[in-house]
Amino acid sequence: MLGRGVLQELERQQDNVFPQIIQPMVKRNWDVQHVDLLADVLPRAFNTMLSGRPGPVHIELPMDVQAEVTDLPVPVPAERRASSGAVRPDPDAIDKAAAKLLSAKRPVLLAGGGCLEAEAAAEVKKVAEYLDAAVVVTMMGKGVFPEDHPLDAEHTGSNGTLVGNHMTKNADVILAVGTRFAEQTSSSFMDGMSFSVPPTEIIHLDIDPTEIGKNYPTAVGAVCDAKAGLNDLYDALIDHNGSEGIDRPEYRAEIARLREEWKQMLTGRWTGKLSLSQVLHRSREVLPREAIAIASAGHPQIQAFQEFLSYEPRTWLSPGGYSTMGYTLPAAIGAKLARPDVPVVGFAGDGDLQQTIQELAVAAETGAAVIIACLNNTGWISIRDFQRGMFGEDRGFSTEFRARKGDQLMPVDFCQIAKAFNCGSEKVSEPGEVGPAFERAMASEGPCLIEFDLSSEPADSEGVNIGHWDLPKPEYLP
Numbered sequence: 099m100l101g102r103g104v105l106q107e108l109e110r111q112q113d114n115v116f117p118q119i120i121q122p123m124v125k126r127n128w129d130v131q132h133v134d135l136l137a138d139v140l141p142r143a144f145n146t147m148l149s150g151r152p153g154p155v156h157i158e159l160p161m162d163v164q165a166e167v168t169d170l171p172v173p174v175p176a177e178r179r180a181s182s183g184a185v186r187p188d189p190d191a192i193d194k195a196a197a198k199l200l201s202a203k204r205p206v207l208l209a210g211g212g213c214l215e216a217e218a219a220a221e222v223k224k225v226a227e228y229l230d231a232a233v234v235v236t237m238m239g240k241g242v243f244p245e246d247h248p249l250d251a252e253h254t255g256s257n258g259t260l261v262g263n264h265m266t267k268n269a270d271v272i273l274a275v276g277t278r279f280a281e282q283t284s285s286s287f288m289d290g291m292s293f294s295v296p297p298t299e300i301i302h303l304d305i306d307p308t309e310i311g312k313n314y315p316t317a318v319g320a321v322c323d324a325k326a327g328l329n330d331l332y333d334a335l336i337d338h339n340g341s342e343g344i345d346r347p348e349y350r351a352e353i354a355r356l357r358e359e360w361k362q363m364l365t366g367r368w369t370g371k372l373s374l375s376q377v378l379h380r381s382r383e384v385l386p387r388e389a390i391a392i393a394s395a396g397h398p399q400i401q402a403f404q405e406f407l408s409y410e411p412r413t414w415l416s417p418g419g420y421s422t423m424g425y426t427l428p429a430a431i432g433a434k435l436a437r438p439d440v441p442v443v444g445f446a447g448d449g450d451l452q453q454t455i456q457e458l459a460v461a462a463e464t465g466a467a468v469i470i471a472c473l474n475n476t477g478w479i480s481i482r483d484f485q486r487g488m489f490g491e492d493r494g495f496s497t498e499f500r501a502r503k504g505d506q507l508m509p510v511d512f513c514q515i516a517k518a519f520n521c522g523s524e525k526v527s528e529p530g531e532v533g534p535a536f537e538r539a540m541a542s543e544g545p546c547l548i549e550f551d552l553s554s555e556p557a558d559s560e561g562v563n564i565g566h567w568d569l570p571k572p573e574y575l576p
């Protein structure tokens with residue numbers, strides 16, 4: 099029946115076009131036309147998904163094929179896999195990288211999501227401590243290095259902090275591991291804002307050869323698994339320089355001073371009114387180190403990245419630069435089902451939450467005791483702030499939740515929605531109530547939504563911008 103428009107088939111231009119729709123998201127597509135092909139396709143699909151830079155694959159499995167039977171043996175996975183997934187770097191490149199890092203005065207280790215994928219937290223730490231290098235972590239790498247370590251230099255780029263941007267733009271050598279130098283990490287590649295290459299030299303270790311040299315020239319590039327690459331680099335450092343690492347007390351003091359300055363910049367803006375910044379800081383004080391935090395879009399994503407400290411791998415989940423609204427709640431449910439032993443908190447804007455709020459039913463059904471911190475500022479306030487910043491203070495449009503008639507703000511009552519889905523809920527309007535509300539939510543048996551009644555004034559709702567985002571301004575505007 100292929101090509102005749104069977105239920106849910108897209109066939110206007112050619113038979114079943116679904117694989118083309120999903121193509122940009124997957125590493126490979128397989129069209130299984132007969133059940134016997136599955137024995138061959140499945141091991142290949144798993145290998146493709148899990149090897150190199152891991153990512154999803156797609157298998158097209160029509161209903162008639164699903165109904166077929168075969169007596170072909172199921173392949174033994176171990177007989178179809180490479181014996182080790184860890185790709186080691188070229189030893190010459192590692193030798194050069196070690197020499198360069200040992201002569202650096204202001205080294206920075208830039209750790210991306212590849213370090214988490216490779217489970218390389220211990221290796222990041224030992225190389226950083228050996229070199230006394232500042233560690234700057236990307237949005238996808240957050241959690242790979244404890245954010246209370248004296249070498250932790252936070253984040254760089256348009257969503258970065260004072261510390262991270264200062265350290266990366268003034269570095270002489272950057273050891274970049276498992277990162278693609280995304281636009282957000284690099285302040286839209288603006289020279290001298292987050293990076294200054296040259297004179298900074300980059301050593302880039304990545305499993306994906308297409309990432310090396312893509313956005314910045316590299317002094318040394320090596321294709322490798324992050325963990326294997328850092329291990330080999332550590333051995334090379336010891337070969338060159340002995341087992342005693344380097345001490346840079348002044349460099350550490352500089353990081354500590356900048357961290358304090360940044361903290362003052364954030365907390366100095368607090369007023370008596372409840373702000374997103376206060377929710378993040380006060381919740382951090384009561385949540386255990388191993389709590390999992392999730393944030394997907396808008397001010398909550400950027401500010402949680404900057405202000406909610408992560409201490410352990412995989413305790414921060416975020417869609418990164420895709421910044422997909424609607425991710426927080428389902429991701430929190432998934433995380434809680436996988437890790438019922440730790441508190442899981444989703445920091446969701448009121449816009450973000452409304453995209454998938456019906457998943458509260460799944461939280462209630464599965465009993466996943468997630469804590470949803472709903473940051474209710476009555477609108478898509480990050481977008482409103484861009485509109486105001488670019489077009490003028492009176493030119494925010496259609497981004498605040500207002501009644502069409504009368505122009506009154508129309509905040510959604512999230513507590514009532516949570517109740518309707520059989521979830522616990524409470525509303526918090528006072529800064530002093532943030533910690534106790536999180537403690538009550540942690541003690542509750544099932545899912546719990548805390549609605550934070552935030553003012554939408556930028557000082558209460560918006561973070562501090564240090565980096566740069568190149569949003570093109572229309573030429574016709576003054």
Ligand SMILES: Cc1ncc(C[n+]2csc(CCOP(=O)(O)OP(=O)(O)O)c2C)c(N)n1
Binds near residue numbers: 447473477
């Ligand atoms: C699925 C999706 N649609 C649209 C956007 C564009 N976008 C980014 S942030 C944002 C508003 C987010 O509002 P909210 O979650 O309430 O956070 P706030 O900025 O108000 O703190 C929008 C519309 C997006 N990132 N994802």
Ligand SMILES: [Mg+2]
Binds near residue numbers: 476478479480
């Ligand atoms: Mg909002």
